[in-house]
Amino acid sequence: MNGIQDGVAVVTGGGSGIGRQSSLRFAEAGANVVVADVDEEGGHRTVDLIESNGGEATFVETDVTDSEEVAAMVQTAIDEYGGIDFAHNNAGIAEEGARLADYDEAEWDQMIDVNLKGVWRCLKAEIPEMIERGGGAIVNTSSVAGVSANGSAHYAASKHGVIGLTRRATVDYADDGIRFNAVCPGVIDTPMVQQAGEDNTEELERITAGIPAGRLGEPEEIADAVVWLCSEDASYVMGQPIIIDGGLLVQ
Numbered sequence: 685m686n687g688i689q690d691g692v693a694v695v696t697g698g699g700s701g702i703g704r705q706s707s708l709r710f711a712e713a714g715a716n717v718v719v720a721d722v723d724e725e726g727g728h729r730t731v732d733l734i735e736s737n738g739g740e741a742t743f744v745e746t747d748v749t750d751s752e753e754v755a756a757m758v759q760t761a762i763d764e765y766g767g768i769d770f771a772h773n774n775a776g777i778a779e780e781g782a783r784l785a786d787y788d789e790a791e792w793d794q795m796i797d798v799n800l801k802g803v804w805r806c807l808k809a810e811i812p813e814m815i816e817r818g819g820g821a822i823v824n825t826s827s828v829a830g831v832s833a834n835g836s837a838h839y840a841a842s843k844h845g846v847i848g849l850t851r852r853a854t855v856d857y858a859d860d861g862i863r864f865n866a867v868c869p870g871v872i873d874t875p876m877v878q879q880a881g882e883d884n885t886e887e888l889e890r891i892t893a894g895i896p897a898g899r900l901g902e903p904e905e906i907a908d909a910v911v912w913l914c915s916e917d918a919s920y921v922m923g924q925p926i927i928i929d930g931g932l933l934v935q
C-alpha cells in the first residue's frame with residue numbers, strides 16, 4: 685500500500701483481536717508501530733509477532749481512560765521513531781445483554797469513558813503532533829452498532845459517538861492535511877466475541893446464521909481496511925464510516 689512504508693503508526697487495543705492484526709498489517713506494510721494496550725502481556729505478544737516477522741514495534745502500556753498515559757503513548761512514538769503519521773484508535777470494551785434501564789450509571793460511565801472519551805483523548809494527543817509533522821491519517825474503530833441499533837444502548841451510543849467525532853475532526857483538520865475515517869466491524873472472531881459466544885453459544889449461532897456471508901469476520905479483514913484507509917490509496921476518503929460486516933446491515 686502506498687505511503688505506509690517508513691511511517692509511524694500508533695494502535696490502541698493493539699494487544700488483541702482487531703488491534704493486533706492492524707499492528708501486524710502496518711508493520712508488514714513497512715511502518716514502525718507503537719502497540720498500546722492496558723494488557724501488558726497481550727501488547728508484548730503483538731510486538732514479538734511483529735519482530736519475528738522482521739518488523740519494528742514498541743509496546744507502551746496505556747489505559748485510554750488516562751490522559752497522561754495517552755500523552756505518553758504519543759510521546760513514545762516521537763521518542764522511538766521521530767513522530768506519528770498514522771493512528772488506529774481501537775481500544776474498546778463491550779457488554780452484553782442489558783437493556784437501557786437495566787444497567788446503572790457506573791456502567792454507562794465506564795462504557796463511554798473507554799469507547800468514546802478514550803478515542804477523544806487519543807485524538808487530542810495525536811492531532812497536534814500530526815499538524816507539526818504536516819499531516820497524517822487516523823482510523824477510529826466504531827461498529828455496526830455505530831450506525832444501527834445493534835448492541836446495548838450504552839455500547840451503541842459510544843460507537844455512534846465515535847462516528848460523530850470522526851466526522852467533526854474531518855472538517856476541523858482537513859486544512860492541516862489529516863484524514864479521519866472510521867471502521868464499523870460486524871461480528872468479528874476476536875476474544876471479545878469468543879468470550880460472549882462462550883457465555884451464550886445459542887445467541888452466537890443465531891447471530892452467525894443471520895450474517896449473509898454465513899460466517900464471522902476475521903480481524904485481518906478489518907485490519908486491511910484500516911491500513912488502506914491510512915494509505916495514499918485512500919487519499920480522497922474522508923470522514924467515512926466504512927461498514928465491514930459480511931452483509932449484516934444490508935438486510
Ligand SMILES: NC(=O)c1ccc[n+]([C@@H]2O[C@H](COP(=O)([O-])OP(=O)(O)OC[C@H]3O[C@@H](n4cnc5c(N)ncnc54)[C@H](O)[C@@H]3O)[C@@H](O)[C@H]2O)c1
Nearest residue numbers: 697700701702722723747748775776827869871872874876
Ligand atoms: N469483535 C467484534 O465483533 C467487534 C465488532 C465491532 C466493533 N468492535 C470494536 O473493535 C475494537 C477492538 O475489539 P476486539 O474485537 O479486537 O476486542 P478484543 O477484546 O480482542 O481487543 C480489545 C483490546 O482493547 C484493550 N483495551 C480495553 N480497554 C482498554 C483501555 N481502557 N485502554 C487500553 N486498551 C484497552 C484490551 O486489553 C484488548 O487488548 C473495540 O473498539 C470493539 O468495540 C469489535
